[in-house]
Amino acid sequence: MKAEGKQAIWKEYQKEIADDKYFYVRSCVRQNFFPGSETTFLRILREELGKDIYEHACHTTCTGIGYHGDIVPVDTMMTVVARQFAMMTEAGYENLVPSCITSFGIYTEVMDTWHHFPETEQKVRDYLWKATGREFQIPKNLAHASDIVFKFRKEIAAKAKYQLINKETGKPLKVVEHIGCHYAKMFPDKGIGGAEYPYVLTGMIEEWGGEVIDYPERRHCCGFGFRQYLVQANRGYSMSCSHKKFESMKPYQPDLILTNCPGCPMFLDKWQYAIAELEGKTYGANGQGIPVFTYEELAGLMLGYNPWDLGLQMHQVSCEPLMDKIGIEYNSETKYHDKNGNSLGVPEKPTVLKVSL
Amino acid sequence: MKNFGFSLSKDRQIDFDKSDKRIMDFVKIEEPTFNICIACGTCTATCSAGNFTEMNLRKMITLIKRGEITGVRAELSKCMLCGKCSLACPRGVNTRNVIFKINQALEKYSL
Amino acid sequence: MNRKRVIVIGGGIAGMESAANLASMGYDVTLFEKSQELGGHLLGWEKLFPTMRMGKDVVKFLDKGVHLAKVNIVKNSNITNASKNGNLFTVSCGDGAKYESEALVLATGYDIFDAKRKEEYGYGIYDNVITSAELEEIFLSGKPLLTTKGEIPKRVGIVHCVGSRDEKVGNVYCSKVCCVTAVKQSIEIKEKIPDSNVFCFYMDLRMFGMHFETLYKQAQEKHAVNFIRGRLSEACENMDGSLLVKVEDTLAGKPLRMSVDILVLMVGMVPSEGTKKIGTMLGMNFGANGFLKSQDQHTMTSISNIPGAFFAGCCGSPRTINNVFADARSAAMMTASYLEAYDIEERITYI
Numbered sequence: 001m002k003a004e005g006k007q008a009i010w011k012e013y014q015k016e017i018a019d020d021k022y023f024y025v026r027s028c029v030r031q032n033f034f035p036g037s038e039t040t041f042l043r044i045l046r047e048e049l050g051k052d053i054y055e056h057a058c059h060t061t062c063t064g065i066g067y068h069g070d071i072v073p074v075d076t077m078m079t080v081v082a083r084q085f086a087m088m089t090e091a092g093y094e095n096l097v098p099s100c101i102t103s104f105g106i107y108t109e110v111m112d113t114w115h116h117f118p119e120t121e122q123k124v125r126d127y128l129w130k131a132t133g134r135e136f137q138i139p140k141n142l143a144h145a146s147d148i149v150f151k152f153r154k155e156i157a158a159k160a161k162y163q164l165i166n167k168e169t170g171k172p173l174k175v176v177e178h179i180g181c182h183y184a185k186m187f188p189d190k191g192i193g194g195a196e197y198p199y200v201l202t203g204m205i206e207e208w209g210g211e212v213i214d215y216p217e218r219r220h221c222c223g224f225g226f227r228q229y230l231v232q233a234n235r236g237y238s239m240s241c242s243h244k245k246f247e248s249m250k251p252y253q254p255d256l257i258l259t260n261c262p263g264c265p266m267f268l269d270k271w272q273y274a275i276a277e278l279e280g281k282t283y284g285a286n287g288q289g290i291p292v293f294t295y296e297e298l299a300g301l302m303l304g305y306n307p308w309d310l311g312l313q314m315h316q317v318s319c320e321p322l323m324d325k326i327g328i329e330y331n332s333e334t335k336y337h338d339k340n341g342n343s344l345g346v347p348e349k350p351t352v353l354k355v356s357l
Numbered sequence: 358m359k360n361f362g363f364s365l366s367k368d369r370q371i372d373f374d375k376s377d378k379r380i381m382d383f384v385k386i387e388e389p390t391f392n393i394c395i396a397c398g399t400c401t402a403t404c405s406a407g408n409f410t411e412m413n414l415r416k417m418i419t420l421i422k423r424g425e426i427t428g429v430r431a432e433l434s435k436c437m438l439c440g441k442c443s444l445a446c447p448r449g450v451n452t453r454n455v456i457f458k459i460n461q462a463l464e465k466y467s468l
Numbered sequence: 469m470n471r472k473r474v475i476v477i478g479g480g481i482a483g484m485e486s487a488a489n490l491a492s493m494g495y496d497v498t499l500f501e502k503s504q505e506l507g508g509h510l511l512g513w514e515k516l517f518p519t520m521r522m523g524k525d526v527v528k529f530l531d532k533g534v535h536l537a538k539v540n541i542v543k544n545s546n547i548t549n550a551s552k553n554g555n556l557f558t559v560s561c562g563d564g565a566k567y568e569s570e571a572l573v574l575a576t577g578y579d580i581f582d583a584k585r586k587e588e589y590g591y592g593i594y595d596n597v598i599t600s601a602e603l604e605e606i607f608l609s610g611k612p613l614l615t616t617k618g619e620i621p622k623r624v625g626i627v628h629c630v631g632s633r634d635e636k637v638g639n640v641y642c643s644k645v646c647c648v649t650a651v652k653q654s655i656e657i658k659e660k661i662p663d664s665n666v667f668c669f670y671m672d673l674r675m676f677g678m679h680f681e682t683l684y685k686q687a688q689e690k691h692a693v694n695f696i697r698g699r700l701s702e703a704c705e706n707m708d709g710s711l712l713v714k715v716e717d718t719l720a721g722k723p724l725r726m727s728v729d730i731l732v733l734m735v736g737m738v739p740s741e742g743t744k745k746i747g748t749m750l751g752m753n754f755g756a757n758g759f760l761k762s763q764d765q766h767t768m769t770s771i772s773n774i775p776g777a778f779f780a781g782c783c784g785s786p787r788t789i790n791n792v793f794a795d796a797r798s799a800a801m802m803t804a805s806y807l808e809a810y811d812i813e814e815r816i817t818y819i
């Protein structure tokens with residue numbers, strides 16, 4: 001592998017990312033999947049980086065899952081998107097930062113559609129006006145939340161308490177980066193590094209001390225696939241996609257998987273349990289899995305935040321072995337306690353996958 | 358083992374690094390015209406068996422070359438050995454002998 | 469008597485052959501070549517399809533042509549301006565020299581498609597991905613074909629249509645020579661490494677030339693080269709440095725993956741920078757694919773929209789060597805007939 005080759009491609013796919021004054025739009029599913037991630041993002045931006053980031057209580061889903069699942073028609077989707085833009089405009093912001101990759105894909109697609117077919121934009125303006133009496137400006141800058149963390153990766157590294165380094169061996173940890181399909185596969189020039197060799201997560205990993213693994217099935221989808229996952233009978237197909245990736249990455253013995261999409265960490269984490277139950281197969285050391293993180297969680301870990309504030313107790317694959325490798329301090333006693341110290345109950349042990357409870 | 362109501366899907370991808378090329382290797386040596394097939398399908402168009410069954414000589418040759426050999430025996434059993442395919446082939450593939458050799462390989466390796 | 473002058477720009481096959489023909493007809497011909505050597509892309513070829521004769525034989529033939537006919541040769545030329553004023557063409561070079569002529573032949577050829585633009589194939593990123601031009605260089609140098617680890621490849625994959633027939637890179641045309649080049653190079657690989665397996669991944673095999681089909685059959689019959697109909701969606705690097713390629717075997721109707729030790733990309737032809745630069749200076753018309761456009765596809769080949777300016781070879785479209793020879797001679801003929809005041813345009817009865 002020639003590093004210069006990738007660097008040359010990264011140079012070609014740079015993108016404008018606003019510096020401050022962000023209008024943040026949350027994901028409709030991430031707060032269930034990885035409850036600490038979005039809060040951590042806001043905390044890092046406000047407390048570590050001193051940025052102005054605003055969120056609106058009336059913000060809704062972008063309808064992306066319904067749209068990709070063939071339930072929500074395109075006009076409805078665009079009108080809902082227009083409403084989010086209206087709230088941003090009303091709040092006095094111009095830089096839109098979605099937390100979700102599919103939302104990012106949806107906003108990119110809508111803005112691209114309006115650019116090429118201005119009559120569509122006019123139509124949606126009419127719909128929104130009739131339905132809500134609102135008007136909007138198109139965002140001046142659209143960047144995914146992972147783009148923002150990428151932009152400030154060096155600032156985060158400067159404040160970090162830990163690095164992606166094995167404290168025993170002093171060697172960089174081996175990290176698999178998995179990019180959500182809707183980040184750049186539809187619009188390659190909207191993603192940092194493009195679609196074939198995305199740089200957004202790689203940039204963070206390298207800056208924070210780790211080493212990226214380029215394994216053969218790196219570009220394969222995690223298998224979320226919306227309607228595939230939503231129908232129980234189809235879930236095997238969804239799981240098979242993750243399985244293909246695990247099989248391909250296993251020989252490289254990755255220490256962790258880093259993701260930037262709501263679906264990917266969910267499936268790459270949870271399917272490790274399902275595959276272990278169904279096939280008796282696990283992918284980490286000692287019958288454990290490969291821990292999977294969102295970029296906010298990983299940034300939070302590097303900054304020394306309490307892992308249970310980051311929501312790591314919600315992961316299927318235990319994060320403790322990784323934290324031990326890095327030397328991150330944590331208190332196992334409080335793993336399943338709420339803010340007030342009350343026990344939340346301890347999850348059931350899987351039959352095959354080894355976990356730390 | 359748990360029952361989730363779903364399971365892993367079978368991979369449809371031909372994994373050429375792992376597939377079974379024993380029939381191919383055997384036929385290549387025993388009937389070298391096997392190599393010059395251009396997958397034009399003339400044999401299949403005229404095939405006595407192919408008109409009434411799923412038997413497809415062109416596809417079978419292709420699949421054997423990729424090492425995808427499940428079902429070859431069943432398909433081949435439909436061949437009437439009429440030889441029409443040899444007559445039609447524009448490339449001079451000795452298809453009838455190819456079929457004999459595939460059969461021999463099936464026996465040889467008990468496939 | 470003052471001889472009429474012709475400027476020929478580009479010292480590859482097309483330029484050398486049209487210059488030799490025009491000079492042998494008695495014109496005062498000056499041939500400009502931007503590098504220090506005549507021969508163009510042909511200098512990078514060892515053996516030529518379909519006969520496997522040596523490329524340098526053809527270069528010698530061309531060299532002899534320009535020398536016997538006493539063509540004036542300007543090497544290392546850096547043309548800074550080319551224009552037509554009245555009936556005269558003027559070409560200025562970087563060193564301040566100026567040349568004039570009554571007619572001009574553009575033979576600025578093609579460039580090789582930049583394989584880095586097919587990002588998903590990993591050229592310039594993965595160690596063992598090379599282009600057909602680089603493979604030819606290896607043959608020419610007499611060095612063995614080895615992986616970057618220095619091992620003899622057991623499996624070589626050859627990808628057709630890289631940068632051709634591909635809207636994604638903006639080139640919708642067929643480059644014509646790469647299918648048969650793939651066949652030729654597979655045979656050469658098998659001759660050098662008989663134990664290797666060679667796989668060609670193609671969309672269509674375009675064996676249009678006389679004897680091309682014979683070469684193809686020879687590749688199958690004598691060398692057991694494998695042909696898989698399907699275009700690569702991507703190549704990835706395996707842990708050991710080999711490449712995992714993904715393709716649909718469209719004849720089997722199934723996706724397929726396989727590892728190859730070396731992956732060769734059959735890079736196509738694109739309009740050269742020189743063609744774009746000098747064609748634009750002269751005000752020549754370009755076709756939709758960026759090659760020079762003739763006055764009529766069927767009847768006015770080699771004839772540009774500028775009276776007295778003609779073109780030959782791959783600046784007009786991808787061509788094989790024998791097609792370039794024919795085209796160069798035809799361009800020379802059209803140039804000469806223009807200088808003798810033959811008005812071919814008068815024959816046009818259609819619009």
Ligand code: SF4
Nearest residue numbers: 404436437439440442
């Ligand atoms: S010999 Fe068999 S394969 Fe050939 S045409 Fe007859 S039935 Fe078909």
Ligand code: SF4
Nearest residue numbers: 394395397398400446
């Ligand atoms: S007719 Fe001959 S060349 Fe054509 S597919 Fe059949 S065996 Fe192959």
Ligand code: SF4
Nearest residue numbers: 629632642643646647
């Ligand atoms: S000659 Fe063959 S490889 Fe080259 S562009 Fe045409 S079809 Fe593709």
